[in-house]
Amino acid sequence: MSNRLVILDTETTGMNQESGPHFQGHRIIEIGCVEVINRKLTGKTFHVYINPEMPIDPEAIAVHGITDEQVKDCPKFAEIAQEFAEFLDGSEMIAHNAPFDVGFMDHEFGMLGSGWKSTEELCKVTDSLKIAKDKFPGQKNNLDALCRRLGIDNSHRELHGALLDAEILADVYLLMTGGQTSLRLSDDEAGGDAGQIRRHADALQGLPLVTLTDEELAEHEAFLNMLDKKAGGSCTWRQELVEAE
Structure with missing residues (x-):
C-alpha cells in the first residue's frame, strides 16, 4: 500500500447519482485534492475549475454554487488531464462515495481517446464512505454527520466545494482510521502555522507532570x-x- 494518499473530491454539472449522471453526459467542473504522506498533510494540493462544455443543472448549482458564467473561461478537462493523472499516479486515492467520483473521472479520461489509463490503473481507490458504514453501521455517514460525530469543525462549509471537502475528508479519514490531525502539518513544511505548532509543542516539553x-x-x-x-x-x-x- 502506498504511503502517499491523495484525498479527492469533485463537483459536477449534475447530481442525480442513482441514474448514473456520467452516462447522461454530465461532466466534472471542479477537482480538489490534498496530499497526505505518512499520515500527515504535506500542504501540496491539486485544485482546478473546469469548463464542462455544457450547462450546469440548477439542482447542482444549489449544492456547490458554481455557475456557467464562473467556469466559461476555465480550461477544459483535456487541458488539465495530464497534470491531474500525474498527481494521482501511484497513490492511494481516498474519496467519499468513490464510485461516483471514479465514474466521472473514467468518463472524462475515456472521452480523451485511447492511450489514457483508467483511475484504477493510475492509483489504488479507497471509498471512505464504505469505511464509515463499516465503522458506524446504521448511522448517517455523509461528511457533515461524520464531522459532528468526530468533533471536526466544518462550520465554514456553507456550500460544497471540491478542495474544501477534500480537506475536511482528510481530517475525517485520518480520525476514522486511527490517525492524529491536531499536529496536521508535515515535518518538512516550514513557517506559518507549522512553526507556531512546533513552538507550542516544544514549550510543553518542560512542564512538570501532575498526578x-x-x-x-x-x-x-x-x-x-x-x-x-x-x-x-x-x-x-x-x-x-x-x-x-
Whole structure:
C-alpha cells in the first residue's frame, strides 16, 4: 500500500447519482485534492475549475454554487488531464462515495481517446464512505454527520466545494482510521502555522507532570462518558486511550 494518499473530491454539472449522471453526459467542473504522506498533510494540493462544455443543472448549482458564467473561461478537462493523472499516479486515492467520483473521472479520461489509463490503473481507490458504514453501521455517514460525530469543525462549509471537502475528508479519514490531525502539518513544511505548532509543542516539553486525584479521575471519566454518548460510542479520546493500553 502506498504511503502517499491523495484525498479527492469533485463537483459536477449534475447530481442525480442513482441514474448514473456520467452516462447522461454530465461532466466534472471542479477537482480538489490534498496530499497526505505518512499520515500527515504535506500542504501540496491539486485544485482546478473546469469548463464542462455544457450547462450546469440548477439542482447542482444549489449544492456547490458554481455557475456557467464562473467556469466559461476555465480550461477544459483535456487541458488539465495530464497534470491531474500525474498527481494521482501511484497513490492511494481516498474519496467519499468513490464510485461516483471514479465514474466521472473514467468518463472524462475515456472521452480523451485511447492511450489514457483508467483511475484504477493510475492509483489504488479507497471509498471512505464504505469505511464509515463499516465503522458506524446504521448511522448517517455523509461528511457533515461524520464531522459532528468526530468533533471536526466544518462550520465554514456553507456550500460544497471540491478542495474544501477534500480537506475536511482528510481530517475525517485520518480520525476514522486511527490517525492524529491536531499536529496536521508535515515535518518538512516550514513557517506559518507549522512553526507556531512546533513552538507550542516544544514549550510543553518542560512542564512538570501532575498526578490526578481519584476525584479528578472520576470527573474526567464522567466527562468522557458524556462525550462518548454524544459521539454515538466513538469518543476519539477514549479510543486513543484504549489503543495506547
